[in-house]
Amino acid sequence: MDQLTPAVTFILLYGVSFGIVLFVISIGLVLTLGLMRIVNLAHGVFAVLGGYLAFKLPALLDIGFLAAAVTAVLLVLLIGVVLERVFFRWLFGMSELEQVLATIGFCFAFIALLTFAFGPNVLATKYPEWLSGNVSVLGRPFPVYRVFVMVAGLVILLGLWLLFDHTSFGATLRACVDNQSMAKASGINVNWYFSVAFAIGASLAAIGGIVGAGMLPLEPLYPFKHLPLFLTIVALSGFGNIKASLVVSLVVGLVDTAGRYFVPELGAFTVFTLLVILVLWRPQGLLMGWK
Amino acid sequence: MTAMLALELRGLCKSFGGLQVTNDVHLGLGAGARHALIGPNGAGKSTLVGLVSGAIEPDSGQVLSFGRDLTRTSLQSRVKMGLVRSFQITSLFPKLSVLENVQLAVNENTGVADRLWQSMHSLREQRDRCLEILAELQIQAQADFPVENLSYGKQRLVEIAIVLALKPRVLLLDEPAAGIPSTETDLLLSALHKLPAEMAILMIEHDMKLVRDFCADVTVLVSGKVLASGKAQEVMNSASVRNAYLGRSGHDRFTGVKDHA
């Protein structure tokens, strides 16, 4: 009994912090799928790009980590806007298969570019001083970094909540998700909202990539390697359903952490087994409106 | 001794959420029936068709055909037993040719569709039957055209061809004339008249002219309930039925002044 409580607490803490990272990265994917009905298998590129930029810029521009992180997010935002116009926009009317193919293609090309720029190996990331070290939780060390992740997550959540529930922008965006044709008929420039949502998603992914580099190491193969994980979250969340994706991300984070802890032989198993079970149990419920 | 009814609906009820869409519907069609199902929009006609075809399961009640209770049988089984429906909005195989569309139905009907080893060429009998049906409907000239290239009127004919290929004993025609410009309805009409006499036909329609031309019996459905049922003339002249089709427009439709809403 005495052994269990700290174990459970730690699983909770690690699982939740992991889940938060997954959530922040996946929001963009959920939005894109919900708003634009586009399956973007290349979404991970924004996360990894943000991460790479944040950790490379300090040396390059001789600035602090925080400044680099902010710059990185802004850069990814910019790149996201451009890419949306130039590439992702055209996926709009295509069949699922074509979207899958085009975005996988984009993913591959991007991975190649990343390899060219940064080399094929995992980037050894070192967070600044104020993020290293441990705090004591129940008498055991718990990384400050993880605390930071959870705090950052809360801040982002708060920001999102304010944005979606308390601004007219957010309300309109939600209207676009819920009923596109009505929104269009009311004269809302749905396309503009799409672009903005896409940009938000890309920036959030960048933040997730930067903040989560300690859990999801940065490497060129990142977008492909973690694709199953991101897709799992999106699949279980439904369309444009941010609240659901928060719950799902936390569950995935917890299941993965707990799984690795209790049954280490199974490793990544647990999450995917969960996915298979859930999708089979409620195929209509889980991805409502798909078919 | 009464002959077995080709199609019998006993006390069919269906509700979605809190809404009672089908309310204790009773209906009987004998072999060779030409029966129309009419009613204002939202009356629950589509749901009824779904219940009969097997796409929707009723909350209570029964669907019978020639004495057999079909209420719990699957879509596919009902088709095999001769209960076939056509679609209001054409549901074909757009990229396939007209011939292929009909052949799909013929293959299923003659039980050859499961054969992996046989070449389509060798299925002479099936091919001939297809061409026969196409000729009946006068669309054999378009046999090799992809269905999506045909005019809507011709597509409706392909729709009829497909249901004919299934040799139904009971046919549910869901608004066969829907969407066809008036210039093309004659072809459809003559096709309908050529349908086998012993086939029981339940037709859902808004086109009163078509109903008058084609159907001997009429059932009126309003808000999921049967309002009236009987010989076409009587039902169409009944005051309560006219009232159900609110207003002048309804009145005119029934007295033959107007054909459509």
Add this chain to the structure above:
Amino acid sequence: MAAAGSAHGLEVGTEMELNKHNFWRSRVGLLWWLMALACYFIFPDYRGFGASVLVMTLFALSFGLALGFAGIISLGHAMYFGIGAYVAGRLALAGWQEPISGVLISGLVTGVLAIGIGFVILRLSGLPLLMVTMALSVIVFEAANKATSITGGDDGLTGVSFKPVLGIFNWSLDGNVQFLYSLTWLAVVFLFARRLVSSPYGLSMVGIRENPLRMSLLGAPVLRRLVVMYALCASFAGIAGALLTQNTAFVGLQVLSLETSVDVLVMVVLGGAFSLYGALLGAPVYLIVKYVTQQWNPFYWMLVIGVLLMGVTFFLKGGIAGFLSRIFQNRRTE
């Protein structure tokens, strides 16, 4: 008479249509087989490589049938490929070293497995199906990774050897037997697939792909038909996997990976998902491009493939086969 130009591009159609299709199709088709055989003589140093290409072509064919024909979008087909490979490997290690029967057993195992899996997952379609197939194959990969006693884990199965084909043809390092053996298997499966495609069953599969609801309203047992198709495709994939094991005398985890599933998806799409020859065109092109670009820089090929994929999706609908088909159609109307 209008050219129906069926987008499904397979040998389904009226007699008149069929004759026209067949004339060009069998010409081009024959050319492919002749070229494949010619490669044996023209590139004697590459027979081993050629054998792998042929094996992957077979794998691509199995996937192309599922995708283009039955409309089953799967990111997990490597599961069957890999299982077939491991079954063949374990059979050999257990003493069953007769190659042809080994291949057939692998195919049978994967086929039966797919029947069970198919009945459960083929109720889904679209993105949910994609997800489940991907998840399943990741699960199998992880399981194989951990079950080192069966699969050899990261190191793979080594020491796998086989008796000569038909008792006469000895396996050797120069790849002679591998090439011709694989080519034969490919031809056999291809002929089977072609028969399948031009059968009434084949037509019903196209119907199921185009409008599954209508098919069930024609009385067709849709799920059952899909499962049969899926099982056949899984069998073919298993056969391809077994061939790989026999050719290389080795089985590694790579055969079960997500990359392999994506690879085969790319090959089929590149070649043209709606044509039987799509796999035959896409696989060699993809693999040769991969081989050549990997010589420059291991990651350049990802750039090339990425660009190719995007290009094919946006500009070359129907892949290479579709492109060729359009050329031949134009020639026909001259």
